[in-house]
Amino acid sequence: MYAEIQPTQLLDKIQAISNSAKDIVLPGGKITALPSTKIRTEINGTLRQDIEDFHLDKNSSMQLASKLDIPKPYYDRMKQKAPDLWANNCNHWFEKLDKNLLMRTWIRTPPMVHQSPATDTWRRPDHHVHGTIRAILSDRYRRIDNLDIFKTVLPILTEQPDMKIVSCHVDQYKLYIKAIFPKIEGEVARGDVVQSGVAITNSETGNGALKIEALVFRLVCLNGLILPDGSLNKRHLGSKIEVDSNVFRAETLEQDDKALMMKIEDVTRTATNEANFTHIINQLKESADRPITMLPREQVKVLAKKASLTEDEHDNILAQLYTASDFSHWGIANAVTAASKAANNYESATNLEYLGGKIISNPQLLAA
Numbered sequence: 001m002y003a004e005i006q007p008t009q010l011l012d013k014i015q016a017i018s019n020s021a022k023d024i025v026l027p028g029g030k031i032t033a034l035p036s037t038k039i040r041t042e043i044n045g046t047l048r049q050d051i052e053d054f055h056l057d058k059n060s061s062m063q064l065a066s067k068l069d070i071p072k073p074y075y076d077r078m079k080q081k082a083p084d085l086w087a088n089n090c091n092h093w094f095e096k097l098d099k100n101l102l103m104r105t106w107i108r109t110p111p112m113v114h115q116s117p118a119t120d121t122w123r124r125p126d127h128h129v130h131g132t133i134r135a136i137l138s139d140r141y142r143r144i145d146n147l148d149i150f151k152t153v154l155p156i157l158t159e160q161p162d163m164k165i166v167s168c169h170v171d172q173y174k175l176y177i178k179a180i181f182p183k184i185e186g187e188v189a190r191g192d193v194v195q196s197g198v199a200i201t202n203s204e205t206g207n208g209a210l211k212i213e214a215l216v217f218r219l220v221c222l223n224g225l226i227l228p229d230g231s232l233n234k235r236h237l238g239s240k241i242e243v244d245s246n247v248f249r250a251e252t253l254e255q256d257d258k259a260l261m262m263k264i265e266d267v268t269r270t271a272t273n274e275a276n277f278t279h280i281i282n283q284l285k286e287s288a289d290r291p292i293t294m295l296p297r298e299q300v301k302v303l304a305k306k307a308s309l310t311e312d313e314h315d316n317i318l319a320q321l322y323t324a325s326d327f328s329h330w331g332i333a334n335a336v337t338a339a340s341k342a343a344n345n346y347e348s349a350t351n352l353e354y355l356g357g358k359i360i361s362n363p364q365l366l367a368a
């Protein structure tokens with residue numbers, strides 16, 4: 001999961017994705033479901049009427065079913081086996097909607113959207129996304145876009161000597177950036193050196209809040225651990241979007257809340273602060289001095305139940321714990337983050353890094 005990438009390369013990729021996107025805000029009466037299972041939008045311009053047909057992907061289908069209050073299993077069954085019935089049902093409830101919907105779309109396929117850590121390369125999406133709705137959201141959804149975030153944090157990150165973006169993942173749904181600052185480091189125990197860093201996550205499609213949190217990078221195993229202390233966790237909720245010109249191109253959107261950008265700057269700067277990292281080191285040392293109070297197998301079982309871990313995750317954590325033979329809270333946290341290397345996808349791996357951080361900040365997570 002960890003493979004260094006140059007900031008300018010990542011910026012180019014995020015920019016390319018932004019250039020491929022378009023937002024549409026319409027009332028339900030201007031949206032039509034077609035028997036082809038596409039969605040037609042009707043946009044009345046000053047000189048002409050624009051009609052565009054879009055595919056629905058898995059994410060936007062789930063959100064559309066929710067917005068129209070159609071049970072998802074029934075929605076899926078209609079769409080797959082009775083598309084005419086699906087269209088009639090959707091259109092009936094579109095007409096009943098008394099609010100606008102924000103549709104986030106692709107107008108062309110992004111050139112590349114995902115870094116493959118194994119090869120340090122970028123690849124195309126798993127499916128053709130030209131003319132696809134990637135999200136259907138409330139007209140109160142606050143658009144905090146990846147390009148705005150990265151342009152805000154990049155100057156602050158590059159203030160740190162030798163800053164490295166050691167891991168990232170960008171796709172049509174989520175952004176993850178993990179950067180480290182090698183000049184800011186400390187020892188948890190003799191020879192166990194960790195470096196300061198920052199983890200940034202965001203979703204443009206209703207799949208998670210904007211988060212900026214402290215990242216601890218352990219050199220002995222090259223694992224990351226994400227701590228919630230002093231973090232920013234901003235939900236995408238804002239003022240109602242009025243239907244004005246109806247269409248907002250991603251390349252012309254401007255961030256209307258400078259206060260949020262200032263807060264992003266402040267939180268990012270805190271994450272690069274050496275005094276803040278000293279506090280984190282003290283937390284880690286305390287966890288290293290705190291032994292677990294039950295047998296390792298029972299301890300991992302308790303954690304798995306509280307954190308809703310899969311059987312594979314449970315087994316991997318237990319194996320890592322016995323391999324390292326560190327039966328402290330710090331040892332459990334490291335076993336969890338080490339297990340992230342075997343995760344099925346980037347999101348699952350990152351969730352384990354978050355879990356490792358929660359073990360440090362909330363010792364009760366390991367209580368029986």
